[in-house]
Amino acid sequence: MSVDKLTLPSPAKLNLMLHILGRREDGYHELQTLFQFLDYGDELTFAVRDDGMIQLHTEFDGVPHDSNLIVRAAKKLQEQSGCSQGIDIWIDKILPMGGGIGGGSSNAATTLLGLNHLWQLGWGQDRLAALGLTLGADVPVFVHGHAAFAEGVGEKLTPQFPEEPWYVVLVPQVSVSTAEIFSDPLLTRNSSPIKVRPVPKGNSRNDCLPVVARRYPEVRNALNLLGKFTEAKLTGTGSCVFGGFPSKAEADKVSALLTETLTGFVAKGSNVSMLHRKLQSLL
Ligand SMILES: C[C@@](CO)(OP(=O)(O)O)[C@H](O)COP(=O)(O)OP(=O)(O)OC[C@H]1O[C@@H](n2ccc(N)nc2=O)[C@H](O)[C@@H]1O
Numbered sequence: 001m002s003v004d005k006l007t008l009p010s011p012a013k014l015n016l017m018l019h020i021l022g023r024r025e026d027g028y029h030e031l032q033t034l035f036q037f038l039d040y041g042d043e044l045t046f047a048v049r050d051d052g053m054i055q056l057h058t059e060f061d062g063v064p065h066d067s068n069l070i071v072r073a074a075k076k077l078q079e080q081s082g083c084s085q086g087i088d089i090w091i092d093k094i095l096p097m098g099g100g101i102g103g104g105s106s107n108a109a110t111t112l113l114g115l116n117h118l119w120q121l122g123w124g125q126d127r128l129a130a131l132g133l134t135l136g137a138d139v140p141v142f143v144h145g146h147a148a149f150a151e152g153v154g155e156k157l158t159p160q161f162p163e164e165p166w167y168v169v170l171v172p173q174v175s176v177s178t179a180e181i182f183s184d185p186l187l188t189r190n191s192s193p194i195k196v197r198p199v200p201k202g203n204s205r206n207d208c209l210p211v212v213a214r215r216y217p218e219v220r221n222a223l224n225l226l227g228k229f230t231e232a233k234l235t236g237t238g239s240c241v242f243g244g245f246p247s248k249a250e251a252d253k254v255s256a257l258l259t260e261t262l263t264g265f266v267a268k269g270s271n272v273s274m275l276h277r278k279l280q281s282l283l
């Protein structure tokens with residue numbers, strides 16, 4: 001049965017570790033990183049239109065309509081599939097921008113999967129992920145929807161099954177530009193590749209952390225505060241800082257103490273993205 005309206009989640013991700021192995025000729029960096037999803041994110045609503053127009057109805061501060069990754073994803077999919085239908089889109093945005101939790105990439109992936117469903121294109125995940133990669137290095141993992149060890153610039157994915165703790169995520173009130181961190185001369189770019197799978201314990205370092213912590217006192221502060229309770233880590237190029245706890249009750253307790261002065265939230269780690277769980281329930 002065909003539907004013409006759909007609401008889908010757009011989860012956040014964490015980088016449980018991130019090593020930078022080198023820089024390619026095109027300026028992009030070769031990484032090894034472990035992605036896991038959070039059961040926490042934005043929500044997008046899509047409604048098919050017959051006139052071919054693509055319209056995002058929710059305004060974003062500082063992001064013009066046609067630059068929004070949601071609109072760019074929809075337009076690319078429409079062009080490449082030759083679809084004559086259009087789409088109205090609304091988003092309930094709760095993920096911070098420039099937080100290293102992948103909100104923009106996740107929104108793009110939710111759009112690709114949602115429109116593939118509504119426009120009945122029948123594209124497979126590999127094809128959607130390849131299109132997604134042209135929008136951002138993190139889009140493919142959100143399209144595939146499974147926790148994964150990622151190599152290359154993030155597009156070579158091997159599914160992984162890390163523990164799924166409860167996380168406290170602190171959101172320092174600064175937006176970190178990924179490009180700015182990757183162009184810092186002090187960034188470590190020569191980590192040795194990990195050859196063993198699954199990634200052995202003790203490799204949880206994020207090579208971006210020293211550069212981000214030096215540039216952003218707010219991130220340093222969040223790392224110090226959460227570090228009093230558990231190992232505090234940086235996700236991606238930041239700004240968000242996270243730490244795992246064995247139960248929701250423990251995460252809630254620490255979060256209540258820290259969010260008196262800092263913004264943050266508690267969320268469960270998940271190896272199957274909530275977007276894919278919802279899509280599965282529609283089939
Ligand atoms: C570092 C990571 C780790 O998950 O996450 P974030 O902190 O951004 O969430 C990602 O690889 C980011 O992916 P994404 O946010 O999609 O980055 P893109 O838009 O593709 O790239 C933004 C800019 O960062 C630099 N860049 C990005 C990825 C990479 N592997 N090497 C790079 O040098 C490039 O200068 C690029 O122009």
Ligand SMILES: Nc1ncnc2c1ncn2[C@@H]1O[C@H](COP(=O)(O)OP(=O)(O)O)[C@@H](O)[C@H]1O
Binds near residue numbers: 063101103175
């Ligand atoms: N739908 C979107 N959601 C978030 N950011 C977007 C979106 N579309 C474009 N952007 C731009 O992408 C940048 C990176 O966004 P985001 O993915 O949230 O951060 P990060 O890559 O640090 O996890 C934002 O600062 C914003 O300028």
